[in-house]
Amino acid sequence: MNKTFGGVWIFGDYRDYFQNRITLQLIAKGRELAETLNTGTTVVLLGDQIHQYAMEYVAHGADTVIVADHQNLKEYEVEKYTTLLAQWVKSYQPEIFLAGATSFGREFFPRLAKRLRTGLSADCVDLEVDPESFLLVQTTPAFGGELLAEVVTPDRRPQMATVHPGVFRELPHNAESVGHIIYPEVDVFPEPRVKIVRSKPQRTGKVSLEDASVVIAGGKGLGSKEQFELLYELAELLEGEVGATRPAVLSGWAGEDRLLGQTGKSVNAKLVISIGTSGALQYITGIQGAETVIAINRNPDAPVFRIVDLGLVADAATVLPILLETLRRRL
Amino acid sequence: MNIVVFVKQVPDVPNIRIDEQRMTIIREGVESIINPLDCVALQASLELREREGGCITVISMGPPQSEEALREALAAGADQAILLTDSAFAGADTLATSHVLAMAVSKLQPFPDLLLCGMQTIDSDTGHVGPQIAEELDLPQVCGVNEIHMDGHLLVLKRLSEGFLDTIRVPLPALLTVSKDLCPVKNLSLGAVEAAFSQKDIIRWAAHDLGLQPDEVGLKGSATHVRKLRPPADRTGGRIVTGSPQFIVDALIHKLESMSILDEEDGNE
Amino acid sequence: MIKYRESKISAHHNYLVNDMLTPGFVVGKPNDTEGFYFLADIVLAGESMPRISCRLLAEGPGNLLLELNWNRIQANPEGCIHQSIPGGFQILRTTGDVLLEVQTQAFANGYLTRIKAGLYDENGVLQMEPLGDSISAHDAEKIVLDSPFSSSA
Numbered sequence: 001m002n003k004t005f006g007g008v009w010i011f012g013d014y015r016d017y018f019q020n021r022i023t024l025q026l027i028a029k030g031r032e033l034a035e036t037l038n039t040g041t042t043v044v045l046l047g048d049q050i051h052q053y054a055m056e057y058v059a060h061g062a063d064t065v066i067v068a069d070h071q072n073l074k075e076y077e078v079e080k081y082t083t084l085l086a087q088w089v090k091s092y093q094p095e096i097f098l099a100g101a102t103s104f105g106r107e108f109f110p111r112l113a114k115r116l117r118t119g120l121s122a123d124c125v126d127l128e129v130d131p132e133s134f135l136l137v138q139t140t141p142a143f144g145g146e147l148l149a150e151v152v153t154p155d156r157r158p159q160m161a162t163v164h165p166g167v168f169r170e171l172p173h174n175a176e177s178v179g180h181i182i183y184p185e186v187d188v189f190p191e192p193r194v195k196i197v198r199s200k201p202q203r204t205g206k207v208s209l210e211d212a213s214v215v216i217a218g219g220k221g222l223g224s225k226e227q228f229e230l231l232y233e234l235a236e237l238l239e240g241e242v243g244a245t246r247p248a249v250l251s252g253w254a255g256e257d258r259l260l261g262q263t264g265k266s267v268n269a270k271l272v273i274s275i276g277t278s279g280a281l282q283y284i285t286g287i288q289g290a291e292t293v294i295a296i297n298r299n300p301d302a303p304v305f306r307i308v309d310l311g312l313v314a315d316a317a318t319v320l321p322i323l324l325e326t327l328r329r330r331l
Numbered sequence: 332m333n334i335v336v337f338v339k340q341v342p343d344v345p346n347i348r349i350d351e352q353r354m355t356i357i358r359e360g361v362e363s364i365i366n367p368l369d370c371v372a373l374q375a376s377l378e379l380r381e382r383e384g385g386c387i388t389v390i391s392m393g394p395p396q397s398e399e400a401l402r403e404a405l406a407a408g409a410d411q412a413i414l415l416t417d418s419a420f421a422g423a424d425t426l427a428t429s430h431v432l433a434m435a436v437s438k439l440q441p442f443p444d445l446l447l448c449g450m451q452t453i454d455s456d457t458g459h460v461g462p463q464i465a466e467e468l469d470l471p472q473v474c475g476v477n478e479i480h481m482d483g484h485l486l487v488l489k490r491l492s493e494g495f496l497d498t499i500r501v502p503l504p505a506l507l508t509v510s511k512d513l514c515p516v517k518n519l520s521l522g523a524v525e526a527a528f529s530q531k532d533i534i535r536w537a538a539h540d541l542g543l544q545p546d547e548v549g550l551k552g553s554a555t556h557v558r559k560l561r562p563p564a565d566r567t568g569g570r571i572v573t574g575s576p577q578f579i580v581d582a583l584i585h586k587l588e589s590m591s592i593l594d595e596e597d598g599n600e
Numbered sequence: 601m602i603k604y605r606e607s608k609i610s611a612h613h614n615y616l617v618n619d620m621l622t623p624g625f626v627v628g629k630p631n632d633t634e635g636f637y638f639l640a641d642i643v644l645a646g647e648s649m650p651r652i653s654c655r656l657l658a659e660g661p662g663n664l665l666l667e668l669n670w671n672r673i674q675a676n677p678e679g680c681i682h683q684s685i686p687g688g689f690q691i692l693r694t695t696g697d698v699l700l701e702v703q704t705q706a707f708a709n710g711y712l713t714r715i716k717a718g719l720y721d722e723n724g725v726l727q728m729e730p731l732g733d734s735i736s737a738h739d740a741e742k743i744v745l746d747s748p749f750s751s752s753a
Contacts, residue, residue, distance in 0.1 A: 015493060015495075016493055016494055016495075020493070078462075078472065079471065082466070102493050103474070103475060103491075103492035103493045104492060104493065106458050106474070107462060107472070107473075107474040107475070107492075108462075110425065110457075110458070110459035110460075110461075110462040110463050110466075111462040111463065111465065111466045111472065113426070113459070113463070113554075114426060114429060114462070114463040114466040114467060115466055117426070117554070118426075118554050119424060119426060119553070119554030119555035120425065120426075120457075120459060120554075120555070121457075121555060122455075122456065122457035122458065122459060123456065123457075137558065138555075141456070142454075142455065142560060143342075143344055143347055143454060146347065147560045147561065147562065148560070148561050148562070149557050149559075149560050150557065150558040150559050150560075150561065151555050151556065151557055151558065152555065152556055152558050153554050153555050153556075154556060155554070156554045192471075193471035193501060193502055193505075194471045194472070194473055194499060194500075194501045194505075195499065195500045195501065196497050196498070196499050197498045197499065197500055198496075198497070198498040199492075199495045199496070199497050199498075200495060200496045200497075200498075201494060201495055201496075202491065202494055202495060202496045214592065238587075238592060270590070270592070271587075271590060271592060273583075281562075292586075292590060294583065294586060296579070296583075300571065300573070305569065305571055306569075307569070308569045308571075309569050309570070309586075310569065310570050310572065310582070310583070310586050311569055311570065311571040311572065312572050312579045312582060312583060313571065313572065313573040313579075314573075314576060314579040315576075318576045319576050319579050319580060322576050322577060322580045323580045323583065323584075326580055326584060327584075327593075330593065331593075
């Protein structure tokens, strides 16, 4: 079999596609890792009538897709998926196996790792191959995000990790890509014990921080809900969305649907303007996917300034009205 | 219905401080608490026992001082508490931890109907241990449950999953991890805590009580190793600007122009 | 190792054959001047129509029924009818039976073409027949084309 077969595997998580971009982000990262390991990137995909997802993953950089397309795989079911994927892993022996830290990824990957008696790290914010040991270094937040832990799986295989959505950037769609597609023989599925009787979409509001190209993020440093509300005008002027830190959400200045960070959303934006945010690591996780970060904070030692492209040392309450006035005049 | 609740004693994370020199956390002066979501699981078990009868066993793996967490659970109303403590257990990842916990459950007579734990812990936040216990014991699992009902011998559950509200039916025995929305946690009264100190004994099991070999548990039984702890990486090349508010605004506008987020204005300003 | 079947997959357009995706496939020998063949050629990025060329023969006597070149009728001695259907076309025999059906499903990101037919070669051997919602091709010359047949020929 060709070298693309047993290298870097990615779980094809397509529920809520096209909003859910995690698989594409993992393919892009997977290619980087696979290159270092001189191997290929494979997406494993289970479901019913999933041709278009297989095509989408190839368009975004997968070398190979391994597919089980069957009406009995319509639902995301932990037990079936675990049984099937454990067989595939044992058979094809990937080095690395990644999944998005989505609700399903976080429910199903631990079970699979356990069945395979291998290691799993949770909700990683960075992945790289150590150039000497060729081990996958899995960077994951520890202690509420105050520190980052670098985790390795020295002996067991595959090296498994779930990855925080939004921390890696997907490759562009290339309609001219051609990949391999593998259809393993699939056994009869056991009747699952966990039966999903109903699955009702619960979309709340229309806040789409993940897709916004400009995000204005506010924190407790804004001082009051009234100040925070000015961000909506700024967002409107710059055609962006408003996000918030956990302390701002806890103060009731914004809804939980605007929460940025490890426990909230991660942006993919071109620009984040972070205002009155000190820069707790758990929040930084949510904005580090941005191409450019600008921060306004009156404390020059605020940790947020360590990650910015442009840091403005100023009191947000003073600067915001001037900024809004200037923009209004120009637009 | 016999219920097992897994609890973990964790540092009160929002109050921990970091030793920036040694890249470790300073535990001194930081209170240890029961992982908040495990308290939700415990509360849910109390309500289920009230409706369905049965017995609640609380299990914790940890150093000897984890006993405090079990005392609290007994005070809250658990019937029996088991502390899994052994120096060989130290340094366990989720694979090794779930092995010890699963072995303890399989020693229980009769085998429990329902296993509960919080969907995450605040210190390591992996959410792995629940599903991994279920896997080892070959039980069905549902994670992030926010509603539990009984329908005959079936559990009827609700949980939110990636923007979907799932309604789920699962037979007993089963393992559930619970979300914070399952039920509000009532405060344990301090008087009850004191009463618990005198009342019930805590069962202690070490590796040999569970028939475990040293290389199956702790650091040796773990598949993952933490290579190092470090602060978050910094971006480089960031420019820090100070000055009058107008100067700050101009710097920002200039940056927006250079990114083509704003059109450049004719130069006479 | 678990047994598996292998094919290639285009990011843009695929045919479903033998329950597998493939960018293009050939049954029989398109370059011969007579005899049965079926060519489902690679569809290039930017195009949305499949590229079907074929020479179809009657069961039993093996008379020529129809020749298609890039979906267009080239020869039609029996007077078959070419009829548009949503997302594709059908070829009907004078009896009203469907000889060939080609239907393309458009996704947000690409296309998938399904083919339905029961086709015989000059020896009266069934070469292609319906298989679930795809088609089986028994002795495909090339079940996976690496480049468009028309230009490589």
